[in-house]
Amino acid sequence: MKLPVYKSTVCTYANQMIEGTSIADKFEYGVVDNNWYFGFLDRYEIRTGNQRPLEPTRAKWCTSENMQKHYEVLADALVEAKLAVRNPDFDESDPDSCMIHITKPGRVLSFDETRLTMDCTDSSKSKQERTVKPDKDDDGEVLVNKGGGVASGVGGSTADGDSLAPLFIFGGADSYKAEWTQGAPRSTVIQEDTGRGVPATFYANKKGGMTHALALQYFKNNIATMFPDLSPENPIAVICDGHGSHLSCQLLTYCREVGIIIVLRPPHTTNISQGEDVINFGTFKPLFRTAKANRLLEKLNTGSKKLFLDMGDLMPCTTAAWEEAFSKEENRKAWAKIGVNPFTRCVYWELRGKEEVAKARVKKVEGVNLEVLTFGFKGKEPMSKAVAKQKEQSAAESLVRKREAAEKVELQRVAKLE
Structure with a gap:
């Protein structure tokens, strides 16, 4: 329970x-x-420890049975699209055995969205963000930025480790200043004509978040453009969560026409089944927070009249952290962590192991x-x-x-x- x-x-x-x-x-x-x-x-032999909050909906959906079904659906979709082949030596009972081998990992994608805020007033208990205290009387109070606006960043990768061109959505208004986009992070995919990574795209709306129309735009501008040979006969597969903006009729129609296969993850399981949540954003957030603190300190030290952070500081605080979080190394680590490339189904095995331990514990207590x-x-x-x-x-x-x-x-x- x-x-x-x-x-x-x-x-x-x-x-x-x-x-x-x-x-x-x-x-x-x-x-x-x-x-x-x-x-x-x-x-x-019972141990105590700190609590890790788990929403009831996540507890309900994060089961080995649901993840096993997800892997089966994903494997069928990739094989049918000729992006993977069955493993003739697959052993269902072996945690190290792969159900399929992805033959075209560069055409298997994943993406997700994360919230970005310039506000730093929320206290953090992360070990990476603990401050050094010179003596026991120091209460840990530090200068931080308050407010400054919100935005969202949409990032993802291919199963062979390349990052997708990010999309940044500024909040608070329906427009943004061109200067806010300067120095933005890029994809690891290098453009032949410029010799640089594919650039990010930008948008703005009141909430600073994904919408039905914007999701369609993201698929067209940030995904489809990376595959000039994209067609129903030569498709790509996009694995994502079931957010409403990913399921509009216009988006599904577009994907069918151009050759994009969408495979949804089980509801409320992104904390274990989505590489962006498991690895990428976990790497990004502490780096982003540190960058904001350093940016504010820089303004204090240089005597700047603008002793606060706003949307104009978003890219300077985001770029290095984002590119490190979505580096090829981190992306490959993310795909392996969710058991997709290689196709070890490791999340299924981890959940199954926990469930067996829980059952054994119940029997132990019943005795x-x-x-x-x-x-x-x-x-x-x-x-x-x-x-x-x-x-x-x-x-x-x-x-x-x-x-x-x-x-x-x-x-x-x-x-x-x-």
Whole structure:
């Protein structure tokens, strides 16, 4: 279920189990204590750790069954499009065995969108973004930019590692200044006429995000133009999430006409199945945040009258971080991480492994009884050191209480004689 379980939860449940039984009498106040709790964790080799928030919808969809189906659908689509071939030696039970071999990785694509903001007021707990404190009295307060506008960046790659020409969407208005686009990141695909990477494209709207019309424009200007030989007989495959802007009638019609095959990922699984989320944007975000801090510091040091960041600072803060995040090395790493190139289906295997561990854990907990909960293992099975120490401590405390009681009785007897 992936529901949080706290120390108080475990102790409350244990107390409900022992309430009204002779076992409760063995504890000083009739309830379990810290020694029992940590002994319980030790006996069952249970560990504690920081929580990782997971939306219920993601928990519902991120299953090995759903990912297995996704890989099967994707494999069928790529083979049918003659972009891949079946592996005759494929072993369904071998995690290292590939279902298919992608023969034209340069024609298999993926893309996604991420939010960009010049605001830096949100505190970060990322290890890469921790500040150095000169002494213990330093509270970690630092100068950051507030506001400055929002935008979106659309990036992606081919399965052989080349990055797509990015699209940047400025928010707040239906237009943007040409100076905002200077020095923007480029694709790793080199143009023959210029000797430089394919340039980024730009757009602006109120929300600074993807729309139906803009998605169609992105497919035409940023994807199709990279494949001059594109046709229904020589197609490409685009793997993406099911965002509404990717599914308009106009876009689907266009893709069918020119030879673009769209394969959707399972809903709410992009955190594990989409290379941009798994690798690229994870690399980009900390670099982008650091670049914004350095940009603001540069303005402070040079005595600039403009001591804030706005859309004019977006590209200077974005370019180096974006090109590193979408380098060939990072792109190839992303495709391997989601189990598509090579086609290891590793996400399916990871989820399956976690599900098997969860089932084993449930069976383990179902075998717990009162005696095991309180005193450790039954029969000849050895108790853990924590449990043995607890029993030894309890015995010593019991002996002290008996001696105190005996001394009290003796004092009362002597008092009566006097």
